[in-house]
Amino acid sequence: xxxxxxxxxxxxxxxxxxxxxxxxxxxxxxxxxxxxxxxxxxxxxxxxxxxxxxxxxxxxxxxxxxxxxxxxxxxxxxxxxxxxxxxxxxxxxxxxxxxxxxxxxxxxxxxxxxxxxxxxxxxxxxxxxxxxxxxxxxxxxxxxxxxxxxxxxxxxxxxxxxxxxxxxxxxxxxxxxxxxxxxxxxxxxxxxxxxxxxxxxxxxxxxxxxxxxxxxxxxxxxxxxxxxxxxxxxxxxxxxxxxxxxxxxxxxxxxxxxxxxxxxxxxxxxxxxxxxxxxxxxxxxxxxxxxxxxxxxxxxxxxxxxxxxxxxxxxxxxxxxxxxxxxxxxxxxxxxxxxxxxxxxxxxxxxxxxxxxxxxxxxxxxxxxxxxxxxxxxxxxxxxxxxxxxxxxxxxxxxxxxxxxxxxxxxxxxxxxxxxxxxxxxxxxxxxxxxxxxxxxxxxxxxxxxxxxxxxxxxxxxxxxxxxxxxxxxxxxxxxxxxxxxxxxxxxxxxxxxxxxxxxxxxxxxxxxxxxxxxxxxxxxxxxxxxxxxxxxxxxxxxxxxxxxxxxxxxxxxxxxxxxxxxxxxxx
Ligand code: DON
Numbered sequence: 374x375x376x377x378x379x380x381x382x383x384x385x386x387x388x389x390x391x392x393x394x395x396x397x398x399x400x401x402x403x404x405x406x407x408x409x410x411x412x413x414x415x416x417x418x419x420x421x422x423x424x425x426x427x428x429x430x431x432x433x434x435x436x437x438x439x440x441x442x443x444x445x446x447x448x449x450x451x452x453x454x455x456x457x458x459x460x461x462x463x464x465x466x467x468x469x470x471x472x473x474x475x476x477x478x479x480x481x482x483x484x485x486x487x488x489x490x491x492x493x494x495x496x497x498x499x500x501x502x503x504x505x506x507x508x509x510x511x512x513x514x515x516x517x518x519x520x521x522x523x524x525x526x527x528x529x530x531x532x533x534x535x536x537x538x539x540x541x542x543x544x545x546x547x548x549x550x551x552x553x554x555x556x557x558x559x560x561x562x563x564x565x566x567x568x569x570x571x572x573x574x575x576x577x578x579x580x581x582x583x584x585x586x587x588x589x590x591x592x593x594x595x596x597x598x599x600x601x602x603x604x605x606x607x608x609x610x611x612x613x614x615x616x617x618x619x620x621x622x623x624x625x626x627x628x629x630x631x632x633x634x635x636x637x638x639x640x641x642x643x644x645x646x647x648x649x650x651x652x653x654x655x656x657x658x659x660x661x662x663x664x665x666x667x668x669x670x671x672x673x674x675x676x677x678x679x680x681x682x683x684x685x686x687x688x689x690x691x692x693x694x695x696x697x698x699x700x701x702x703x704x705x706x707x708x709x710x711x712x713x714x715x716x717x718x719x720x721x722x723x724x725x726x727x728x729x730x731x732x733x734x735x736x737x738x739x740x741x742x743x744x745x746x747x748x749x750x751x752x753x754x755x756x757x758x759x760x761x762x763x764x765x766x767x768x769x770x771x772x773x774x775x776x777x778x779x780x781x782x783x784x785x786x787x788x789x790x791x792x793x794x795x796x797x798x799x800x801x802x803x804x805x806x807x808x809x810x811x812x813x814x815x816x817x818x819x820x821x822x823x824x825x826x827x828x829x830x831x832x833x834x835x836x837x838x839x840x841x842x843x844x845x846x847x848x849x850x851x852x853x854x855x856x857x858x859x860x861x862x863x864x865x866x867x868x869x870x871x872x873x874x875x876x877x878x879x880x881x882x883x884x885x886x887x888x889x890x891x892x893x894x895x896x897x898x899x900x901x902x903x904x905x906x907x908x909x910x911x912x913x914x915x916x917x918x919x920x921x922x923x924x925x926x927x928x929x930x931x932x933x934x935x936x937x938x939x940x941x942x943x944x945x
Contacts, residue, residue, distance in 0.1 A: 408932045417445060418841075418920035418933040419758040420456065423548055424448035427539035428760060431531065438766035439467065439528035440536045443521050445758045446772055447540035447597060450517070451590060452548055454575060455557050455778045456756040456845065459596065459608065460791040462516035463755075463772030464656050466643055466830050467528060470765035475832075478524060479639040480516030481659055481823040482794040486635075487627035490818045493800055500800050506807060509626020511780045511793035513824065517772060518600050518608035519638045526604070528766075534601030541597045544788070547589035553939065555584045561778050570620075570783040571790065593788025609633040613787050620784035621791065635821075639709075644719070646670055651835035651862045655854075657715075659707040662829025664718055665697040665851045670858070671724030672696065672731065681859035682875065682894075684901035685733070690859070691880045691887050691907060692731040694852055698810075698882035699742055702799075706815030707823040713815060736906035739885035754778075755845030757830065759922040761931060769830035771843045771850070776807055797824035808847035811883050829854045837867055838926045844919040844936070849888075852879040853917045873919045873934040886910045 415438075417428040427448035428441035436444070442465065450458035457463065462482035468475050493504045505511050525533040550558075558565065558581035565571045572579055577586050599607035607613065614633045621628045644663035646653040648670040655663040672693040681690055705713055717723055730737065755773035774780075774792035782791045799812025806812075808827070816825040827850045830843035840861055844853045860872045876893030880886070886908040889899070899909055919936040 408930050414924070414929065414931055415762045416922045416924075416931040416933045417441060417758070417760050418922050418935055419445050419449060420756045420918050420920060420935070420939060421449060421452045423452045423543060424758070427543070428758075430539050431536050432762065434531060434535060436531045436536060437529065437764065438760045438762035438768050439524050440531045441760050441762065442758060442768040442770055443525050443529060443533065443536040444539055445760065446517065446770060447521060447537050448543055449756050449758070449772070451540050451543040451593060453554075453756055454590075454790055455554075455561070456754045456774065457517070457772035458774055458790055459518050459593075459600075460515045460779060460789045461772060461774035462513070462792065462794060463520070463770060464660055464826070464828050464830055465520060465524065465768060465770040466654060466656070466832060467524070468654075468765075468767040468832060469528065475643055475654055477641045477643040477656055478520055479641050479659065479823070480520030480523075481826060482513030482516050482792055483632075483636065484513055484795065484798070484818055484820060484822050484824070485626070485628045485632040486820045487629065488795070488818050488820055490800065492627065493818065500804050505796040505798070505800070506776060506793045507780060509621040509624035509628070509780075509782065511795045512621050512626055512628075512782060512791045513794040514628070514632050514636050515789075515792060516636060516638060519605055519636055521600065522604045523638045532601075533604065534598070537597050537601045541594045541601070544590040544594035544597065547587040550582050550584060550586050550588050552584045554588070555582055555586075557777055558582060564781055565778060568781040568783070570785050571778065571781045574783050574788060574790070575778070590788045592786055596787050596789055609636055613784070613789070616784040616787045617789065617791070620782055624780075624782050646719075648674060648858070649862050651833055651858070653831055653833050653858060655831040656829055658705065658713060658825075659709075659823040660826040660828050661701045661705045662827050662851050662854065664705065664715065665694075665701055665827075666829060666831070666855055666858070667719040668697045668700060668724055668727070669693040669851075669855050671719070671721055672728040673859070675725060675728040676733075678859075679863050681856050681863065682898075684898050687878060687898070688736070688902060688905050688907070689731060689733065690855065691878065691902070692737060693728075694855065694880040695737065695739060695882050695885075696727050696730075696742065697851070698848070698880070699739070701825070702811045702882060703813055704815060706812070706817070706825055710819055710822045711815045734905060736902075738906075739882050742882075755828065755847075755850075757843035757845060757918070757920045759841035759843060759920050759933075761839070761841060761922050761924055767832060767839070767841050769832060769841045769843050771828035771830045771845065773826075773828060773845070794824055797826060798822075799825075805883070808849075809884055810848050810881065827851055831858070833858055833861055835862065836926060837865075839924045840867075841922040842919065844917040846917040848881045849877070849879045849916050852881075853877055853919060857919065857921070867923055867925070869921055869923050869932050869934040873921050874937050877916065879916075888912050890915050
């Protein structure tokens with residue numbers, strides 16, 4: 374049944390070693406997971422050890438999981454600036470232990486009020502190359518600062534300024550960049566060099582820094598202090614707001630001060646999915662992830678199913694993803710603006726009808742599914758953090774500025790790197806975005822609308838325990854989460870490291886091909902799928918940077934697992 378109900382540790386050495394070793398492994402990679410004693414019962418999994426430490430520091434000061442989430446997210450903005458930050462947005466699932474209250478805090482970026490599809494087309498009606506990814510038009514109004522304030526005020530137990538403390542310190546005093554930062558900065562070196570403020574902020578003498586370089590971001594420290602002292606107004610009004618509007622418009626954008634003043638987070642009812650005895654709590658629109666997950670799981674429930682990586686089952690998962698992503702493209706968008714038949718898209722009836730079109734022996738060609746709405750007419754770079762505290766409060770948050778280093782626009786004097794999330798809108802049915810996702814009118818640009826997302830933070834609960842899980846990876850977030858949930862539900866024991874490290878495959882309806890991670894699937898596995906008619910493409914880079922926390926119901930222990938791919942560049 375699916376209803377719409379409302380959701381440590383300085384292991385620096387181990388974390389780095391895991392990431393490096395994993396690069397050389399073939400097949401199911403060995404993520405390192407760590408079990409904590411039952412008495413501990415608070416755990417944080419994030420993409421950077423300093424961010425995890427920031428959360429533990431806040432636990433040490435008496436903060437709860439919500440304060441820790443604020444601290445971790447703010448720290449990630451400093452130490453992983455290419456992934457998320459004050460200039461971005463994201464989705465937070467919260468579970469409050471005291472009364473079981475579960476909520477999705479939607480801090481997705483919104484289009485500015487002057488945004489129209491025309492901005493992205495030339496006089497001949499052709500899309501302007503790169504306009505959704507570079508320059509002022511690519512930037513949507515950020516939501517993360519509003520979320521930090523909202524979560525601290527409504528759910529936290531410490532003042533915001535305290536929870537922001539570790540991040541302010543990292544920004545002001547600096548931190549040593551690691552090999553991941555060095556590699557990503559190298560990959561985006563020319564891009565950053567073309568943007569003087571970004572180059573001054575993130576490069577070392579106009580070049581990608583080497584590991585060990587101390588990166589200081591004093592302007593960002595000041596901005597965070599303003600938010601700590603003045604709340605929303607520290608970012609959405611006054612000096613910072615004026616600097617952001619000026620920087621975006623100088624780069625060709627169409628922002629007005631009111632776009633910032635009017636930004637609000639929205640509390641939404643999370644999507645809840647029951648699958649073979651587990652309850653999954655995840656995101657509602659404007660992320661497509663929850664609906665895609667629900668539809669995929671409900672189709673897969675129609676089949677005998679255990680190991681999601683056995684070739685027969687991989688075929689079924691791929692077929693389910695193909696259909697779920699087709700629905701994403703044809704139906705989904707911000708439902709504050711367009712009518713989306715969520716109830717029907719997530720109904721078991723509909724899943725049964727769609728599952729009946731899956732041939733266990735043969736791949737359906739995506740074009741065979743047609744381009745028409747398949748629904749009956751009656752009736753769419755990033756980081757993740759998972760946290761649980763001693764009281765049982767939980768947070769799963771996936772946060773983004775979209776592509777690596779976002780739009781590259783840093784407003785002078787603020788240290789704030791702005792997103793290029795406008796690329797998550799659909800310009801035209803046949804114009805894919807950076808993740809090669811197609812979309813339709815439901816996800817067209819409109820003033821104050823939120824672009825469709827794939828970010829899918831989730832809680833999974835069954836008799837074994839509670840799993841808090843999420844990942845970056847654009848459209849591939851959905852398949853990562855689906856595989857992890859299938860792995861978790863399909864086993865009577867929980868090997869968290871295995872779930873997070875297991876090899877990944879992905880399908881998204883269009884392009885009609887199965888993407889597989891390099892060196893991860895045997896030739897027999899691949900030829901088994903090819904024999905059914907699937908087209909396979911091996912992707913050179915591993916994808917995702919999954920972060921998971923698990924609390925066992927049997928003995929109360931908590932464990933964490935950081936994706937061994939954290940050492941890789943999780944991007945196309
Ligand atoms: O919201 C989305 O779906 C994308 N902006 C997420 C981007 C992403 O995950 C990039 N990651 N590697």
